[in-house]
Amino acid sequence: MSSTPILEMRGINKSFGAVQVLHSVDFRVYAGEVMALVGDNGAGKSTLVKCVAGIYPMDSGEILFEGAPVHIHGPRDASALGIEIVYQDLALCDNLDIVQNMFLGRENLTSVRTLDEGTMERRARQTLAGLSVRTVKSVRQVVSELSGGQRQTTAIAKAVLWNNRVVLLDEPTAALGVAQTDQVLDLVRRLATNGLGVVLISHNMNDVMKVADRITALYLGKVAAEVKTSEITHAQVVELITAGRTGNIGLKPAEAAQSA
Amino acid sequence: MTEPTPTTPTPAPAPVLANTAAAAAPTEAGFSVDAGATNLKEAFLGYVTRIRGGEVGALPAVAGLVLLLVVFSTTTKIFLTRGNLANLPTQAAPTILIGMGLVFVLLLGEIDLSAGTAAGLASAGMAIAVNFHGNLQTQLKGGMFGAYIVVMVLALIVAARERLWPGVIAIVFGGVVLVTHIGSNQVLAILLAVTTGTSIGILTGFLRARVGIPSFVVTLALFLAWQGVLIQFLGAGNSFPTQRFKTINALENTNISPLWSWVVLIVFVGGYGAFTLYTSIRRRAQQLSAQPVSIVVGRFAILALLGAFSVFFLNKNRNPNKGHVIRGLPWVVLLILIVLVAMTLLLSKTTFGRHLYASGGNAEAARRAGIDVPRMRIAAFGISSSLAAIGGVVLASKQGGVPADAGGGNTLLFAVGAAVVGGTSLFGGRGRVRDAVLGGLVITIIPNGLQLHPNVGASYQYVITGGFLLVAAAVDALSRSRRPT
Numbered sequence: 001m002s003s004t005p006i007l008e009m010r011g012i013n014k015s016f017g018a019v020q021v022l023h024s025v026d027f028r029v030y031a032g033e034v035m036a037l038v039g040d041n042g043a044g045k046s047t048l049v050k051c052v053a054g055i056y057p058m059d060s061g062e063i064l065f066e067g068a069p070v071h072i073h074g075p076r077d078a079s080a081l082g083i084e085i086v087y088q089d090l091a092l093c094d095n096l097d098i099v100q101n102m103f104l105g106r107e108n109l110t111s112v113r114t115l116d117e118g119t120m121e122r123r124a125r126q127t128l129a130g131l132s133v134r135t136v137k138s139v140r141q142v143v144s145e146l147s148g149g150q151r152q153t154t155a156i157a158k159a160v161l162w163n164n165r166v167v168l169l170d171e172p173t174a175a176l177g178v179a180q181t182d183q184v185l186d187l188v189r190r191l192a193t194n195g196l197g198v199v200l201i202s203h204n205m206n207d208v209m210k211v212a213d214r215i216t217a218l219y220l221g222k223v224a225a226e227v228k229t230s231e232i233t234h235a236q237v238v239e240l241i242t243a244g245r246t247g248n249i250g251l252k253p254a255e256a257a258q259s260a
Numbered sequence: 261m262t263e264p265t266p267t268t269p270t271p272a273p274a275p276v277l278a279n280t281a282a283a284a285a286p287t288e289a290g291f292s293v294d295a296g297a298t299n300l301k302e303a304f305l306g307y308v309t310r311i312r313g314g315e316v317g318a319l320p321a322v323a324g325l326v327l328l329l330v331v332f333s334t335t336t337k338i339f340l341t342r343g344n345l346a347n348l349p350t351q352a353a354p355t356i357l358i359g360m361g362l363v364f365v366l367l368l369g370e371i372d373l374s375a376g377t378a379a380g381l382a383s384a385g386m387a388i389a390v391n392f393h394g395n396l397q398t399q400l401k402g403g404m405f406g407a408y409i410v411v412m413v414l415a416l417i418v419a420a421r422e423r424l425w426p427g428v429i430a431i432v433f434g435g436v437v438l439v440t441h442i443g444s445n446q447v448l449a450i451l452l453a454v455t456t457g458t459s460i461g462i463l464t465g466f467l468r469a470r471v472g473i474p475s476f477v478v479t480l481a482l483f484l485a486w487q488g489v490l491i492q493f494l495g496a497g498n499s500f501p502t503q504r505f506k507t508i509n510a511l512e513n514t515n516i517s518p519l520w521s522w523v524v525l526i527v528f529v530g531g532y533g534a535f536t537l538y539t540s541i542r543r544r545a546q547q548l549s550a551q552p553v554s555i556v557v558g559r560f561a562i563l564a565l566l567g568a569f570s571v572f573f574l575n576k577n578r579n580p581n582k583g584h585v586i587r588g589l590p591w592v593v594l595l596i597l598i599v600l601v602a603m604t605l606l607l608s609k610t611t612f613g614r615h616l617y618a619s620g621g622n623a624e625a626a627r628r629a630g631i632d633v634p635r636m637r638i639a640a641f642g643i644s645s646s647l648a649a650i651g652g653v654v655l656a657s658k659q660g661g662v663p664a665d666a667g668g669g670n671t672l673l674f675a676v677g678a679a680v681v682g683g684t685s686l687f688g689g690r691g692r693v694r695d696a697v698l699g700g701l702v703i704t705i706i707p708n709g710l711q712l713h714p715n716v717g718a719s720y721q722y723v724i725t726g727g728f729l730l731v732a733a734a735v736d737a738l739s740r741s742r743r744p745t
Contacts, residue, residue, distance in 0.1 A: 075628075091628045095621035095689035096614075104618050105629030107611050114609040121548050140549045 004067040006031040006197040007052070007083065007166045012061035014047055021047045023222045024061070029166060029197040034188060036208040036229075037201045039218030040241050045201050048218070049168055053085050054078045082165035088174060090155040094144040098136065099124040101143055102158040127161045128153075131190050135183055149180030156187055160196070167191055168199040173207055185211045205234050219244035224251050303552050320735050321682045321698040324728060328702065332709030339709055342578035346590070350512050352704035353592040354379075354655040358671065359678035359696030360599060361647030364640040366679055367620040369688025370468065370475040373672060374482035378460045378645050379652030380667025381486045384493045386453035386653060387500035387662040389443030390508065396438060404492055408456075409438065415459035418466045419642070422635045427642050430458045446507035450653050457649025458642050460486070465641030469634035487668055494664045501661040511595065512657040515588030518575040524589060528597050529567045533560035592654055596697065599647065603693040616640060621689035651675070677725065678703045681732040687740055702728060 005028035014022040022044050029035045039045050050056045052063070054072040062069050065081050072078050078085070092101050099117070102124050108116040124139045136150055143151060152172050159167045169188065173181040188211050192198045202208050208215060209229060217224040217240035224244045232249070239246035245253065311319065332339040339345075358375050365372045385408070388399050397405045412435050419427035434455025436442075443449040460482075467478045494500060502508045516524060536556045543550035571589060579586040607613035618626040619636045626633050655671070656662045680686060681702050682695025706728065707721045 089624075091622065091625035093618045093621035093625050093689070095617060100614065100618075101625075104614070104626070105631055107614060109611070115611065115614060118543065118546055118548050122546075138549060 005029055005064070006066055008064040008067075009048070009052070010062050010064070012048065012051060013059045014044075014051060014056060015059055021221050022051075025218070025221070025223050026226075027216055027223070028226075029199055030213075031165070031197045032192055032195050033213040034192045034198045034200055034211055036212035036215045037199055037218065038203075038205075038208060038215060038237065038241055042220075043218040043241075044221040045218055046170070049085060049170060049199075049201065052078065052083060052168065079162075082163065083168070084159035084162065084164040084166070085168045086152075086155045086159050086170060086172065088170045090151055092143045092151055092155060095142065097142050098139045098146075098154050098157075101154060102127070102161050106162070123161065124157070127157050130194065131157060131160060131187055133157065133187065147180065148176050149183050152176065152180075152184050153187060156184075156191070160191065160194075164196065166197040166199070168201070170201045171203065172200070173202065173204060181207065205237055208237065209234055217241055217250075219251060222251060222255075225249050300552060300554050303555050316683065316735060316739055318683055318695070318698055320732060321695070321702055324681065324702045324731075325698065325705070328705045328709060332705070332712070336709065336712040338712050342573060342576060343580060344708070344712075346574055346578050346586075348701065348704055348708060349593050349596075350590050350658060351708060352700045353512065353590075353596060354651045354658065354671065355674045355678050355703055356596055356697050356700035357599065357651030357654055358648045358675035359682070359700050360603060360693050361644035361651070362675055362679045363684050363691050363693050363696055364603075364616065364647075365475070365644045366676075366684050366686060367616055367688060367691050368637055368640050369620055369686075370637065370640070371479060371676070371686075372461075372464065372475065372641060372644050372648075373479040374460075374464060374486055375479075375644060375648040375675060376667040376669075376672030377483050377486035377490065378457060378464075378667070379648040379655065379671070380662070380665070381490045381493070381652075382453040382456040382460070382645075382649035383652035383656040383666055384490055384500070384662045385438075385456045386443075386449040386508070387502050387656060388493065389437075389449040389452055390446055390502065390505050391500050394437075394441040394444035394449070396443070397441075400493060402492070404489075409435070411463065412438065412456075412459045415462040418462050418638065422462075422632075422638050424462070424635070424639055424642065427458055427462055427639070430455045430646070431462075434459065446505050450508065453653050454646050454649045457645040457647070457652070461642040461645025461648075462638055464645065465638030468641065469637035483672070487665075490666060491664045494662065496664055499661045499663040502656050503660040508653065508657050509660070510657075511592050511654050512590065515574070515586065515590050516594065518588050521571050521575055521589035524594055524597070525567045525571045528601070529560070529564050532563065533557075536560065592657075595650070595654070599650065600693055600697060603643075603647075607693060612639070617689060648675075674703050674725075675700075677729045677732075680736065681728055683732075683736075685736050685740065686733065687736070699732075 008026075008028040010026055012022050012025040012027070013020065025044070025048060027037070027048060037045050037048070047056060051058050052072065054074045054077050057073070063072055064070065065083075070077075070081060072081070093104065096104065099121050103120045108119045108123075110116045121139060128136060128139065131153075133153055135153060136146075143154065146154065156167070156169070156172070172184050172188065176184060185207055188198060188200060192213070200208065200212055212229050214226060214228055215232065215237060216226045217237065219240065222244070224240045227249060236246040236249065240250055244251040244255075310317075358379055362372060362375055365375075385396065388396050392399050396408070400408060412431055416428060416431045416435070419425075419431060434452050437448050437452040437455075443452050464478060464482060467473050468475045515521075533556075536551075537553065537560070540550045540553055540556045544553075574589055575587050577585045577587050607616065615626065615631045616636055616639075618629065619631060619633045623633050626636075652667055655666065659666075675696075678699035679691065679696045680699065682692075682697070682699030684691030684695045684699075703725060706725050710716050710721050710724065711718075
């Protein structure tokens, strides 16, 4: 494991009006690892993600990409760095097929400026094959015919296709059944195996314990703890989420109480 | 699932994944990605699955067409005569052309109620130009000429700001025709009408997309407004004839010679067959998903048979009276074919078309993919009104002039009906240009056939046409609800 995180956020503060949502949050992701970002509703998970995405400007703090400070002022800056966010609503067009969705807005063109379907189809297949996806029957299936898991797979494959370095997944298994959840978690694991930095935002502790290398727990806008999954139990993570501390891990008792 | 073609990895390099997935790439051999349906049975089963899943395509329109043909040819003697059948394409032409434009707007889930009167207004510009030696200024009194130019300039500004360059070129061209009085040339006058349509459409789109007025309200207001402008242009109850202008008149009233009719058939149907067959074979060779050759050949054979039969039929004299001979393919059929092919290619082979489908399917997803959805809306309205203007020109040709109520009445509603009956969804995202052609034929055959029944009143035409539209809309809505989401 490289010692420099591929993406690091230091001392992020963010307020909406009088409400401070993030209190000097530190967050880092290593290439080849799955970092779970957990926390109760309102803990600031989405806000943090939207700061990385360039949707919200930060009040203070800095973002480092591969150790170098970067400025993210908009979604395009994030994409340019190779940071891709797969939102919960997936943003797929039901009336287009998998290939068309994966290349939407970035289509390959032939020399006469028409759509190069052959190249796109081949690249889509290579990407899916690279992720060992076996759940999709045909890359020419229209999204409206796909199951929830297949849609999630398509959205993740779309994020991988563009040579991204960091992929943030917002509740990828929330709407899925048991078997499909397993498939998507396998896929998440493979993203890390393929060398990407993966951020998994999830409410589901089973998913987190199964697939994450590290866990960052947010408690009311503060980082309660950043721990290795192997060094913590399911119950402890739940305690971190609900109380901000567990045993000697987490916020100081006074701080946790004061935040609440 | 049978999989005769092994999906071995293609030799093409994978630069995107070179650093991330190189290790995993060899697993592709075990990755059961299809190469499309490989035989007839699979293709048929796939088709059945799609229909059951709500992807009905052209099926209802074709079924309706066959049903109507059978009913009318068995219950009347005149329906199947040459004179009558040859009328169908010319009767359907304005509806089809306006409907083809509406497909673009419907694909975005929008509606354009003003397409009919905009078509009438655009054709009025043409009629005035040819009747007054290209000088619209003397005819359009009370600042109307100035308003005409202002509309074009505003549309030009919008088109330039939105970087819709084909629109910019069209409007500049139309503006030049307008101010330099060269519209006495009929072709230029027709182009003036089309570019007038472009201007109207771009302004409509601007009001919808940038100002944010719902398209129903914008186009309802413009539907009324253009009607009034048209009366101002022509004078109430007045009509400008176009009959004596050969090119304009030729569109709906003259035919291509029999020999050239065959050439048109061979170029279009042969070209279609060659293109689809080439695509299928090449894609299969490259191990991409492709339609089975048997399906492609079968579809081509059916089209070729229908086309050959129609041309053969139309090449026979259909004038029941002695005297001059009427035969050949009506010119307007060629016009429709050209627009059909051009617009189909635009929708299926370009990024513009892809982004239009995406914007109609999920505007938020399109926006996140970097597509300027409002710009797509403006472009769609621009194309819609341009095609509507062509429809208006054809309508003028058919009626022998432009009356003060041109494009009013049911013109627009029949055109919307044509697109919907043909299979274009009112909910956006689903539809093709050919839908308007199939639907337009259905919408036209109903009154054509019913008028041959002396004991069936005109009232039934409306009821039956309405019924067809209702069935088509129901199929659309039900097929939508059958989808997973």
